[in-house]
Amino acid sequence: MNNRLIITNGRTMLPSGIETGRDVVCRGGRIEALPAAGRIVPEPGDRVIDAAGNYVAPGFIDMHVHGGGGHDFMDGTVEAFLGIAETHARYGTTAMVPTTLTGTEEELLNTFAVFREARERNRRGAQLLGLHLEGPYFSARQCGAQDPRYLQSPKPEVYERWLEASPDIIRWSAAPELEGATELGRELARRGILASVAHTDALCEEVEAAFEAGYTHMTHLYSAMSTVSRRNAYRYAGALEAAYLLDGMTVEIIADGVHLPRPLLQFVCKFKGADRTALCTDAMRAAGMPDGEYLLGSLANGQRVIVEDGVAKLPDRSAFAGSVATADRLVRTMIELAGVPLSDAVRMMTATPARILRIDDRKGAIREGCDADLVIFDQTIRIKTTISLGHVIYDIDGE
Numbered sequence: 349m350n351n352r353l354i355i356t357n358g359r360t361m362l363p364s365g366i367e368t369g370r371d372v373v374c375r376g377g378r379i380e381a382l383p384a385a386g387r388i389v390p391e392p393g394d395r396v397i398d399a400a401g402n403y404v405a406p407g408f409i410d411m412h413v414h415g416g417g418g419h420d421f422m423d424g425t426v427e428a429f430l431g432i433a434e435t436h437a438r439y440g441t442t443a444m445v446p447t448t449l450t451g452t453e454e455e456l457l458n459t460f461a462v463f464r465e466a467r468e469r470n471r472r473g474a475q476l477l478g479l480h481l482e483g484p485y486f487s488a489r490q491c492g493a494q495d496p497r498y499l500q501s502p503k504p505e506v507y508e509r510w511l512e513a514s515p516d517i518i519r520w521s522a523a524p525e526l527e528g529a530t531e532l533g534r535e536l537a538r539r540g541i542l543a544s545v546a547h548t549d550a551l552c553e554e555v556e557a558a559f560e561a562g563y564t565h566m567t568h569l570y571s572a573m574s575t576v577s578r579r580n581a582y583r584y585a586g587a588l589e590a591a592y593l594l595d596g597m598t599v600e601i602i603a604d605g606v607h608l609p610r611p612l613l614q615f616v617c618k619f620k621g622a623d624r625t626a627l628c629t630d631a632m633r634a635a636g637m638p639d640g641e642y643l644l645g646s647l648a649n650g651q652r653v654i655v656e657d658g659v660a661k662l663p664d665r666s667a668f669a670g671s672v673a674t675a676d677r678l679v680r681t682m683i684e685l686a687g688v689p690l691s692d693a694v695r696m697m698t699a700t701p702a703r704i705l706r707i708d709d710r711k712g713a714i715r716e717g718c719d720a721d722l723v724i725f726d727q728t729i730r731i732k733t734t735i736s737l738g739h740v741i742y743d744i745d746g747e
């Protein structure tokens with residue numbers, strides 16, 4: 349445990365900027381020091397990684413993900429959890445927030461139990477930070493690919509039961525205009541759980557009120573969300589406009605280059621900014637897999653979707669049904685399609701989600717004392733090495 353991991357010869361992405369000639373020294377799962385290159389002499393037992401001039405960045409944090417590698421978190425098995433965590437580790441993710449879909453209470457409670465066991469057994473995958481419940485409190489008009497059979501309004505006797513059943517819930521996505529949603533938002537805020545506006549048909553004013561109640565984040569901006577509408581000649585702003593009006597509201601975007609076209613990616617960056625916009629994959633089970641037919645949601649109750657053109661679609665192709673993105677692709681898309689500077693694109697996948705999840709005291713930055721979650725990649729964001737808590741969990745040269 350006292351052996352060190354020393355990363356040398358990299359272009360190190362520090363909070364203050366990119367620096368060459370600075371080593372990253374890790375010990376006991378933490379970043380111990382950031383000395384000038386060569387100043388620390390390796391001792392027997394130390395491991396040295398030569399970054400070979402590639403970027404050394406904080407590990408990617410995916411705050412909204414459902415699956416990958418052929419698995420969905422709703423499959424309800426430890427193997428599925430570990431398979432997803434290991435799949436995304438190959439693409440630079442060191443920490444993720446497993447996300448549930450609307451389903452039966454039985455499925456949900458099983459997922460809570462499986463999460464605990466999987467986190468215990470996870471050795472080679474991205475860290476499982478906590479659970480994100482996406483639904484079942486959604487607007488029927490904005491349910492997207494979520495199964496409408498399970499939609500409901502928040503009732504304290506139900507959500508209190510779920511909150512008591514799992515201490516691991518760290519995020520909950522709900523439509524704030526539903527009856528009971530304000531109380532839910534207050535309860536989540538009281539418990540320190542991130543309340544997020546999602547799958548919503550709310551008016552701007554309703555989201556403004558929800559923000560006051562504790563909803564401080566917006567789930568996959570632009571997707572399954574109301575915008576400007578006209579009702580009897582009068583024009584109304586929607587949830588989308590609230591995201592821009594409220595300075596304190598943070599957002600996340602599925603930056604796979606398909607869900608949002610270039611101008612919208614640029615619009616979000618320009619008006620919300622890299623400090624308040626996180627990138628998330630929202631990936632379903634086909635992430636890291638070939639095109640074809642897959643199930644969205646659990647193996648038992650999932651719905652059939654088609655994966656083609658780098659995205660999952662409903663069989664009639666009327667809507668996207670989740671992404672097949674990986675974190676490296678999101679960063680690459682922001683740089684190559686949206687023209688965002690590398691450091692901003694990386695920040696949106698590291699420091700920003702860490703701050704939104706309130707774990708920025710230990711994650712999301714290369715800083716002394718922070719967790720040794722690191723990723724090494726080249727100019728085109730091809731991942732070379734992924735390091736979680738000081739352990740190499742993926743290396744392109746095989747390990």
Ligand SMILES: [Zn+2]
Nearest residue numbers: 412447482630
């Ligand atoms: Zn989702």
